[in-house]
Amino acid sequence: MxxxxxxxxxxxxxxxxxxxxxxxxxxFLKVEHQEKIIEVLSFFPELTLIAAVESGETESQATLFKSxxxxxxxxxxxxxxxxxxxxxxxxxxxxxxxxxxxxxxINDEPPKKNNKRNNYIFSIAILIVISFSxxxxxxxxxxxTLVTDEILPMSNNGPILLGIENGQVKLSGKINIIxxxxxxxxxxxLIKESPPNHNQDSATSNKTxxxxxxxxxxxxxxQREKSGKLISLINNHMDAGNIIYPEDDSVxxxxxxxxxxxxxxxxxxxxxxxxxSELLKQASIAIKYNKLDQASIYxxxxxxxxxxxxxxxxxxxxxxxxxxxVEDIKLKQLQQARxxxxxxxASNAIENNNLLYPENSSAKYYLQLAIExxxxxxxxxxxxxxxxxxxxxxxxxxxxxxxxxSSNSKIKKIKELGVNLEDIASLETKLNIAINKR
Numbered sequence: 307m308x309x310x311x312x313x314x315x316x317x318x319x320x321x322x323x324x325x326x327x328x329x330x331x332x333x334f335l336k337v338e339h340q341e342k343i344i345e346v347l348s349f350f351p352e353l354t355l356i357a358a359v360e361s362g363e364t365e366s367q368a369t370l371f372k373s374x375x376x377x378x379x380x381x382x383x384x385x386x387x388x389x390x391x392x393x394x395x396x397x398x399x400x401x402x403x404x405x406x407x408x409x410x411x412i413n414d415e416p417p418k419k420n421n422k423r424n425n426y427i428f429s430i431a432i433l434i435v436i437s438f439s440x441x442x443x444x445x446x447x448x449x450x451t452l453v454t455d456e457i458l459p460m461s462n463n464g465p466i467l468l469g470i471e472n473g474q475v476k477l478s479g480k481i482n483i484i485x486x487x488x489x490x491x492x493x494x495x496l497i498k499e500s501p502p503n504h505n506q507d508s509a510t511s512n513k514t515x516x517x518x519x520x521x522x523x524x525x526x527x528x529q530r531e532k533s534g535k536l537i538s539l540i541n542n543h544m545d546a547g548n549i550i551y552p553e554d555d556s557v558x559x560x561x562x563x564x565x566x567x568x569x570x571x572x573x574x575x576x577x578x579x580x581x582x583s584e585l586l587k588q589a590s591i592a593i594k595y596n597k598l599d600q601a602s603i604y605x606x607x608x609x610x611x612x613x614x615x616x617x618x619x620x621x622x623x624x625x626x627x628x629x630x631x632v633e634d635i636k637l638k639q640l641q642q643a644r645x646x647x648x649x650x651x652a653s654n655a656i657e658n659n660n661l662l663y664p665e666n667s668s669a670k671y672y673l674q675l676a677i678e679x680x681x682x683x684x685x686x687x688x689x690x691x692x693x694x695x696x697x698x699x700x701x702x703x704x705x706x707x708x709x710x711x712s713s714n715s716k717i718k719k720i721k722e723l724g725v726n727l728e729d730i731a732s733l734e735t736k737l738n739i740a741i742n743k744r
Contacts, residue, residue, distance in 0.1 A: 329356045533569045582608045648676040661697050662719040705740050
């Protein structure tokens, strides 16, 4: 067990020891300490934090605790069984992440009489250390039960785990730590084991055990340091805007690596949440500047996480709407290009006097296609009027020359254009008179 009464000591202990659980006093999270604590904790994602708070302060400080990823609380002054239950809950949570399962009990000792009033001030962090170094320097009985020998006075207000009296750290109660290691394949030791020698003295045996413990502690420290570096890289690339590119040097790249390191789930979840927020932000910017393919990549990546689903869905709708708008614009552009092509072909046909024939290459054929694409196109309508006038002149010539069958066929062709001109009615009257004369 280690104690710290400053952020400097806090940092040193975390660096030099294998810490799994930290009980941290709410008073220690004051504004002047926050920046330093956040900086220190960012390099130790495997820590589980428990807050010690005054009665009734939990709700008022909920936001503060959340910023430190603290989700379990103890109320001061707290009884030994409360500490035990809270720490056991935290340890069970750790065990789900693949760490060793450790049961911790705290047995109350009857309080000793103390005429002088103890004034305990909670303004420090309490570090509960479960490490190989603790196992190495403590006594283990036949039942693998580790018991601390030191029992310090408890306060008059009831059992208190840690306080300060006259500048001295005080521990209350007796702590039994019972290691129960889950069954898993043991890793080969770097220390070459000798054949069993029953004559070997106990000092040599203890030395070998100590070396193995140091080796495991070194391996754990290296893993913790690696996780801390990955978290730092993620934050740096987040600030630089390197979200998913370059593929081998981005937030996504290092976040995937951090998951493989089995870092603390609370910190990993917080980083994932920030990652998704940044993905949605970049997607929104991409949509704004019409970079829809890029926006689609960001949103697709965000969809791989089951967080911020409402925001992701809303942005997906915006993206689909933007894609539809772009497709509509492209279709409109394509239609306009086709209409211009048909109008040009119609003009050429009129110049060549191919007004109503041949069937598939006349001015009438091209203009009819153009008017179907855009019925209100002014230029197409103007060309149709010109075509009708020229066709009427041609039909009148046919009637005069008594080629009545041809005239009748041409009038039908003009009507197919959907025009309703008085000149056509007059033309039909002339044609009927000519037919009757025959």
